[in-house]
Amino acid sequence: MKSGFVSIVGRPNVGKSTLLNAILKSKISIVTNKAQTTRNNIKGIYNEDDVQIVFLDTPGIHKPFYKLGDEMNNMAYKSFKDIDALILVVDASLKYSSGDEFLISHLKIANDIPIFIVFNKIDSTNIVLINELKEKYHQCFPKAKMIETVANNDFNVDFLLKEIINILPEGLKYYPDDQLSDRDMRFQAKEIIREKALLLLDKEVPHSLAVEIEQYKENKNKTIIDACLILEKDSQKGIVIGKNGQMIKKIGSKARKELEDYLGEHVVLNLYVKVEPDWRNKNNLLKQYGYNKNSN
Numbered sequence: 001m002k003s004g005f006v007s008i009v010g011r012p013n014v015g016k017s018t019l020l021n022a023i024l025k026s027k028i029s030i031v032t033n034k035a036q037t038t039r040n041n042i043k044g045i046y047n048e049d050d051v052q053i054v055f056l057d058t059p060g061i062h063k064p065f066y067k068l069g070d071e072m073n074n075m076a077y078k079s080f081k082d083i084d085a086l087i088l089v090v091d092a093s094l095k096y097s098s099g100d101e102f103l104i105s106h107l108k109i110a111n112d113i114p115i116f117i118v119f120n121k122i123d124s125t126n127i128v129l130i131n132e133l134k135e136k137y138h139q140c141f142p143k144a145k146m147i148e149t150v151a152n153n154d155f156n157v158d159f160l161l162k163e164i165i166n167i168l169p170e171g172l173k174y175y176p177d178d179q180l181s182d183r184d185m186r187f188q189a190k191e192i193i194r195e196k197a198l199l200l201l202d203k204e205v206p207h208s209l210a211v212e213i214e215q216y217k218e219n220k221n222k223t224i225i226d227a228c229l230i231l232e233k234d235s236q237k238g239i240v241i242g243k244n245g246q247m248i249k250k251i252g253s254k255a256r257k258e259l260e261d262y263l264g265e266h267v268v269l270n271l272y273v274k275v276e277p278d279w280r281n282k283n284n285l286l287k288q289y290g291y292n293k294n295s296n
């Protein structure tokens with residue numbers, strides 16, 4: 001039996017969560033077009049006959065401007081420890097920049113850990129850009145294997161998986177076969193609501209938004225969820241509620257539909273909006289919303 005722990009790291013928005021979901025053929029982690037979507041480490045457990053891989057999706061490593069950013073980076077840094085392999089995802093459609101340098105300078109990884117550098121989004125780049133990126137990353141990680149993918153289209157995902165299985169050590173099963181993630185439904189509900197809000201909102205609002213589940217109650221054949229959307233400024237409240245409540249209704253109905261598909265039963269979803277000025281810099285609130293490096 002082969003088994004091991006594999007962390008997926010990289011800059012924000014490069015496709016780490018998309019890759020995790022593609023590997024597991026299941027939605028474990030939320031995905032949006034906004035940077036810094038993932039704010040926690042999230043395990044996704046892959047099972048095959050005689051293989052178990054515990055993948056860890058992580059927040060994108062970036063230059064932080066808020067305590068929230070520090071906490072998110074710290075969660076990602078924590079993921080380098082005690083692993084059997086590292087997947088470093090690079091957006092192949094972006095020129096090498098100071099963001100890559102920041103990431104590389106913070107990648108403190110043991111010398112003997114196999115690294116897979118995944119050049120993702122090769123559907124929207126060109127060969128000159130890819131080669132330039134490969135050269136830069138090769139200079140820093142000469143022993144790393146380089147693989148090109150299109151994670152949102154499954155291209156080369158199976159190949160990457162095979163390559164990872166090849167280098168995994170013999171080991172034990174860490175999780176039961178039917179467990180796909182380490183996160184419970186309460187966490188998934190919070191993330192699904194945040195995903196729908198992020199997809200519908202723009203500018204600074206997605207970054208200012210947190211979601212807190214205030215009630216999660218399973219009744220006979222329906223689940224009742226009360227959730228609060230937390231914002232930083234009063235002016236953002238109007239944007240999130242929208243004219244005649246249109247925006248919050250849209251967020252709620254999209255989230256409810258996905259939750260119902262997920263749970264296979266009726267969901268009553270009540271959304272509220274609250275303002276907590278500067279919550280991204282307040283340790284107690286970061287902890288309360290689950291964004292503390294010790295919360296996972």
Ligand SMILES: Nc1nc2c(ncn2[C@@H]2O[C@H](COP(=O)(O)OP(=O)(O)OP(=O)(O)O)[C@@H](O)[C@H]2O)c(=O)[nH]1
Pocket residue numbers: 010011012013014015016017018019030031032033034035036037038039058059060061120121122123124149150151152153
């Ligand atoms: N064109 C293209 N888009 C992709 C590909 N993979 C992912 N995306 C898109 O890239 C965006 C970001 O994807 P995510 O999976 O959320 O990226 P992430 O690295 O987890 O981002 P953070 O959680 O913010 O760090 C989404 O809009 C995806 O649909 C790809 O191979 N090609």
Ligand SMILES: [Mg+2]
Pocket residue numbers: 016017018029030031037038057058
């Ligand atoms: Mg992500």
